[in-house]
Amino acid sequence: MRTADLLRFDFQVLNRHRFRALMMLIAMSIGVAAVNLLTGLGEGAKAFVLGEFSMLGKNTLIMLPGKKETSGGMPPMMGAAPRDITLQDAEAMRRLSGVVQIAPLIVGMSEVSYGSRNREVMIAGTTASYFSIRQLSIRQGTALPEVPSDVASPVCVIGWKVKQEIFGERPALGQWLKAGDRRFRVVGIMDAKGQALGMDMNDLMLIPVASAQALFNQEGLFRVMIEVQSADMVKKTKQRVIDTMKLRHEGDEDVTVITQDSILAAFNKILDTMTLAVGGIGAISLLVAGILIMNVTLIAVTQRTKEIGLLKAIGATDRDVLQIFLTEATLMAVLGALLGVILSETALFIGRVIFPDIGFHTPPWAMVMSVVIAIVTSVLFAWGPSRRAARMEPVNALQGRN
Amino acid sequence: MIELQHINKTFQLGDQTVHALDDVSLLIDKGEYISVMGPSGSGKSTLLNVLGLLDQPNDGHYLLEGTDTTQLSEPERARYRRDHIGFVFQSYHLVNRLNARENIELPLVLAGIPPKERAPRVDEMLQRLSLTPRADHLPNQLSGGQRQRVAIGRAIIMKPQILLADEPTGNLDSKSGADVIELLEELNQQQGITLLIVTHDAAVGQRAHRRIRMVDGRIDTDKNGA
Numbered sequence: 207m208r209t210a211d212l213l214r215f216d217f218q219v220l221n222r223h224r225f226r227a228l229m230m231l232i233a234m235s236i237g238v239a240a241v242n243l244l245t246g247l248g249e250g251a252k253a254f255v256l257g258e259f260s261m262l263g264k265n266t267l268i269m270l271p272g273k274k275e276t277s278g279g280m281p282p283m284m285g286a287a288p289r290d291i292t293l294q295d296a297e298a299m300r301r302l303s304g305v306v307q308i309a310p311l312i313v314g315m316s317e318v319s320y321g322s323r324n325r326e327v328m329i330a331g332t333t334a335s336y337f338s339i340r341q342l343s344i345r346q347g348t349a350l351p352e353v354p355s356d357v358a359s360p361v362c363v364i365g366w367k368v369k370q371e372i373f374g375e376r377p378a379l380g381q382w383l384k385a386g387d388r389r390f391r392v393v394g395i396m397d398a399k400g401q402a403l404g405m406d407m408n409d410l411m412l413i414p415v416a417s418a419q420a421l422f423n424q425e426g427l428f429r430v431m432i433e434v435q436s437a438d439m440v441k442k443t444k445q446r447v448i449d450t451m452k453l454r455h456e457g458d459e460d461v462t463v464i465t466q467d468s469i470l471a472a473f474n475k476i477l478d479t480m481t482l483a484v485g486g487i488g489a490i491s492l493l494v495a496g497i498l499i500m501n502v503t504l505i506a507v508t509q510r511t512k513e514i515g516l517l518k519a520i521g522a523t524d525r526d527v528l529q530i531f532l533t534e535a536t537l538m539a540v541l542g543a544l545l546g547v548i549l550s551e552t553a554l555f556i557g558r559v560i561f562p563d564i565g566f567h568t569p570p571w572a573m574v575m576s577v578v579i580a581i582v583t584s585v586l587f588a589w590g591p592s593r594r595a596a597r598m599e600p601v602n603a604l605q606g607r608n
Numbered sequence: 609m610i611e612l613q614h615i616n617k618t619f620q621l622g623d624q625t626v627h628a629l630d631d632v633s634l635l636i637d638k639g640e641y642i643s644v645m646g647p648s649g650s651g652k653s654t655l656l657n658v659l660g661l662l663d664q665p666n667d668g669h670y671l672l673e674g675t676d677t678t679q680l681s682e683p684e685r686a687r688y689r690r691d692h693i694g695f696v697f698q699s700y701h702l703v704n705r706l707n708a709r710e711n712i713e714l715p716l717v718l719a720g721i722p723p724k725e726r727a728p729r730v731d732e733m734l735q736r737l738s739l740t741p742r743a744d745h746l747p748n749q750l751s752g753g754q755r756q757r758v759a760i761g762r763a764i765i766m767k768p769q770i771l772l773a774d775e776p777t778g779n780l781d782s783k784s785g786a787d788v789i790e791l792l793e794e795l796n797q798q799q800g801i802t803l804l805i806v807t808h809d810a811a812v813g814q815r816a817h818r819r820i821r822m823v824d825g826r827i828d829t830d831k832n833g834a
């Protein structure tokens with residue numbers, strides 16, 4: 207039988223049994239869509255997290271108060287109150303060998319107002335070094351002044367979104383903003399830059415760290431960013447930082463130092479587990495679809511016993527009959543997989559529209575695998591019933607006995 | 609050209625063995641017109657099925673143009689069915705989702721003949737069966753006589769030398785039945801196709817040049833001539 211004829215013949219069968227075909231198509235496409243959708247979501251989350259932390263740069267350490275036992279992972283949320291990291295601690299880091307520069311960080315929310323406009327803004331207290339560590343660019347004006355970190359001054363640099371929402375089209379440079387009970391003069395406006403480390407740089411106001419300490423009435427630092435000379439010095443420097451802090455804190459190791467690598471490693475572990483779970487779900491749904499295909503093929507063979515007999519009577523070989531039924535199952539699998547891919551792609555597209563920051567994309571390997579597995583499962587499961595059909599004696603089949 | 613040698617065919621019905629064909633030997637020449645009659649259960653259909661390679665005998669030999677078909681492999685048997693034998697059934701056995709044209713075309717499709725070659729052959733067949741206006745009709749849109757004509761078209765589209773018809777008029781009224789018989793006889797006379805008709809209708813049976821009567825799986829009488 208010619209391939210074109212075989213396909214046409216099977217399409218006619220599927221068209222004739224539209225409902226059954228549709229059910230099979232749906233089951234198959236759900237299986238394939240599940241795999242693609244879940245891996246797409248996983249990959250999106252992974253890319254998002256990786257993107258966030260790679261902005262950190264390979265040679266940046268982050269020191270935060272509190273001790274977390276495992277390397278990497280998330281900082282502790284509660285537990286015994288650790289000693290504060292003071293500005294003096296941070297300054298001590300600056301003097302360590304291998305350290306290029308440091309930036310202390312205090313973060314808090316405050317109501318910021320200008321004239322009658324006001325809104326809650328995240329405020330970060332830091333120093334001029336922060337701009338170079340985070341590679342923030344200034345759109346207008348200047349960065350924070352290069353002054354010793356313990357000097358407070360009433361200036362601020364604001365993100366683009368803050369500028370838009372508080373000043374609109376009016377000029378902001380040189381204007382005085384009120385944050386809490388203090389006033390800050392706008393000296394710079396940051397360029398649009400995306401989300402990083404959970405902070406939207408557009409929706410941020412930066413002030414000198416000493417001013418932030420006063421504004422939030424808080425001595426301890428939230429983070430200290432430490433830039434190291436080169437990537438291969440990160441490990442050594444990290445140890446130096448920990449040792450120094452231990453000395454300064456009477457022998458208690460009560461800070462956590464995280465590096466890009468340690469964070470990525472931790473996330474990768476989580477994401478790998480997720481991928482495994484996704485694989486499991488996908489496998490189960492494809493198995494279900496496979497069993498459905500087997501049953502449907504079995505029903506088809508039973509219903510079409512006489513037709514099989516007739517085909518044999520007019521010259522079809524066992525192989526022809528096997529081919530007809532396997533092709534039918536394969537067609538279903540291909541169509542179902544295609545539909546599944548379209549479904550998941552549409553869903554992921556919608557996901558990307560809703561969350562433009564997160565790149566939801568099914569990795570090509572997952573797409574190829576899901577389609578291949580769908581087809582292989584179908585053929586595998588349709589094989590038994592199809593072979594049964596192929597082996598029927600023509601006379602028995604013609605009389606509807608199988 | 610057809611030779612059956614001591615063919616036996618038994619069926620197991622529970623603990624009972626039914627001898628559907630009991631040591632049947634038969635010689636058929638090319639172009640013969642034979643009717644097979646006999647009481648129900650006498651083995652007429654079984655004989656036809658064996659001749660049509662739809663069923664395999666328990667023992668004995670079946671020579672088709674000198675080839676012992678009992679020695680053939682499955683694909684070879686299929687090839688013989690396709691190229692040498694046409695079958696017409698009482699219940700037509702048309703594929704319901706295919707129209708008249710597609711049903712007639714089916715053996716050509718299975719044989720892997722290219723569409724360009726198929727079309728003129730099917731057109732000619734439709735013409736000859738006076739089915740051209742009905743070409744696009746599905747079987748359930750056709751009368752019994754038309755359906756059987758489609759089935760005959762399908763049986764002879766591969767130009768077989770043997771045409772086996774198992775009660776081809778059994779489901780038809782006398783008028784369409786007579787038409788079908790006329791068509792079969794025409795094929796026998798004009799193309800020299802060897803024709804075997806199983807029938808319960810004595811009038812139909814009498815028309816054949818050679819009349820075989822079966823009883824209890826055996827050939828009871830085998831009469832030649834008018």
Ligand SMILES: Nc1ncnc2c1ncn2[C@@H]1O[C@H](COP(=O)(O)OP(=O)(O)OP(=O)(O)O)[C@@H](O)[C@H]1O
Pocket residue numbers: 619620621626627628646647648649650651652653654655
């Ligand atoms: N598949 C089968 N299983 C069991 N017994 C069978 C089978 N096919 C035929 N038989 C038996 O073999 C015998 C011959 O059957 P066959 O169909 O050849 O008869 P027939 O002459 O065609 O009868 P009818 O005129 O009713 O069509 C019968 O006794 C029948 O019951």
Ligand SMILES: [Mg+2]
Pocket residue numbers: 652653654774
């Ligand atoms: Mg019969």
